[in-house]
Amino acid sequence: MTLEKPETEDERAVESYPFGPYERLDxxxxxxxxRAKCPVARVQMPYGGEAWLATRHEDTKTVLADPRFSRAATIGKDVPRVRQAFEDPIIVAMDPPEHTRLRKLVAKAFTxxxxxxxxxxxxxxxxGLIDGMIASGSPADLAERLAWPLPITVICELLGVPAADQATFxxxxxxxxxxxEARPLEEVTGALVKLQGYMSDLLEQRRQEPQDDMLSALVEARDGSDQLGPDETVMLGITLLAAxxxxxxxxxxxxxxALLSRRQHWLELVEDPTLVPRAVEELLRYSPLSPASDNTRIALEDIELSGQLIRKGDAVLVNYAAGNRDEAVFPHPxxxxxxxxxxxxxxxxxGLxxxxxxxxxxxxxxxxxxxLVRRLPTLELAVPAEExxxxxxSVARGVQSLPVRW
Incomplete structure (x- = not known):
């Protein structure tokens, strides 16, 4: 439908959010x-009621960086959100000065x-992963052979998590x-309890026998007399592992x-691999990570965004992908x-x-x-893109499998 900006807040239509199931990277x-007609719109969330949705790049940056929009005010509360679970007390859901304190200590470990x-x-x-994929032969599932094992192996080695526990994590x-409602709420909260128990045991091992890994660095991180508390260290370890x-x-x-479904872009990198760093940045901009807006913020005072008054106590959401497709900032987004x-x-x-x-x-x-570009230049999808x-x-948008051949 065509949206016309209402004259008053009372006349503004409240849409249900998310707007519908997502299709691939669209x-x-x-x-x-x-973004064009009503850049800050009122929406009805699946849980917790109504919120404001900001869709422009500049407003996205404002909501993310302005301390008048609080993340801490959402912890453990029934705020508007897309998940049934409430916000957990992790670093991404904190405000200064607690956030500043924790980030400073974590930065000493995450150098x-x-x-x-x-x-x-x-x-x-x-x-090694590509060697194994080639040895097993074409076609292959690139998601299970490379996309998933690479980052979980790297972060587990960085933190000091045993390789045998990667699948469980x-x-x-x-x-x-x-x-x-893909999973019962008790199953969601139960998974966090299990993660906390396991991470607590690992950290206690590092306190007894420090090693050259990030978990040991988190245990030892200090700023003068300040140090991470046990619960803080557990949640930071889980957050770093998950993210x-x-x-x-x-x-x-x-x-x-994205590259293989528009194969001219894959061939562009094959012909000029020096473009890979810039390609990664463009792919980060282009590829939506979250299926919907999350990470609710609460306005701590009245504030205006793109001409819309946000009242103290109102919930505000941004969608990074919407900001990354803003025509005013990115031509042909x-x-x-x-x-x-x-x-x-x-x-x-x-921002912070x-x-x-x-x-x-x-x-x-x-x-x-x-x-991948260098070693498998003939790589292509093994099924039509729509299949x-x-x-x-999941809170992260991604392929369940990625059949490829070469």
Missing amino acids: LHPKYAEY TRRVELLRPRTQEIVD RSLVDTWLSVG GHKTTANQFGSHVF DELDFRREKNPHVSFGH HHCLGAPLARMELQLALGT VPWRKD
Whole structure:
């Protein structure tokens, strides 16, 4: 339908959100309609009532960075949201000064040096996974052979999680971060309890016998007399583990799908592999990570966004992908352009919640894509693009499998 901006708030139609099931990497056309006619729109969420949805790039950055929009106000509360579970007390759901304190301590463990030291080992992992895929023969499921095992192996080695426990962790994280009513609420909360118990045991082992890994670094992280508490360390370990593999795995699968379903872009990288770093940034901009807006924020005072008054106590949501497709910032936003001059995407967030693991994710994505382009230049989808199955039960959008051949 065509949206006309109402004259008053009372006249504004309240749409149900999400707008509908997502299709591969496409964004629902309502995002573009709202961006043009009603950039801050009232929507009815599956749980917790109504919220404001901001769809423009500039408003997205404002909501992410302005301290008047609180994440901490959502912890454990029945706020408007897409998940049945309430917000958990993790670092991405905190405000300053607690967020500042924790981030400073985590940054002492998650250093650029530690990430760069992983580069040779990450290349080894990539080569080994591709060796195994080639040895097993064409066709293959790229999601299970490369997209998932790469980031979970890297983050587990970085943290110090035993390789034998990777599958268990992946399963528990998938359950914890499910959406809608795909799983019973008690199963979702039970998965988090199991993750907390396991992580607590690992951290206690590091307290007794420190090793050269990030869990040991988190246990030892200090800033003067300040130190992470036991519960804080447990939730930080879980957050790093979950974010460190789930987002990167889903993004990589989406990136390869985008390239192979528009194969001229894959061939563009085969012909000029030096474009890979810029291609990764463009693919991060283009590929929606979340199926819907999440990470609710609560306005701490009256504030205006694109001419719309947000009242104190109102819930506000952003969709990173909608901001990344803003025509005012990204010319021809629905097309891949590896030579885009400016690419200020918000795929890693913005402001104080900008992703700490962005350097690690970029390194993994660049190495995996660059190696795949170099070693398997004839790679193509083994089924029509519309037959590639996508996961529908997760906070992260991604392929369920990615059949390829070469």
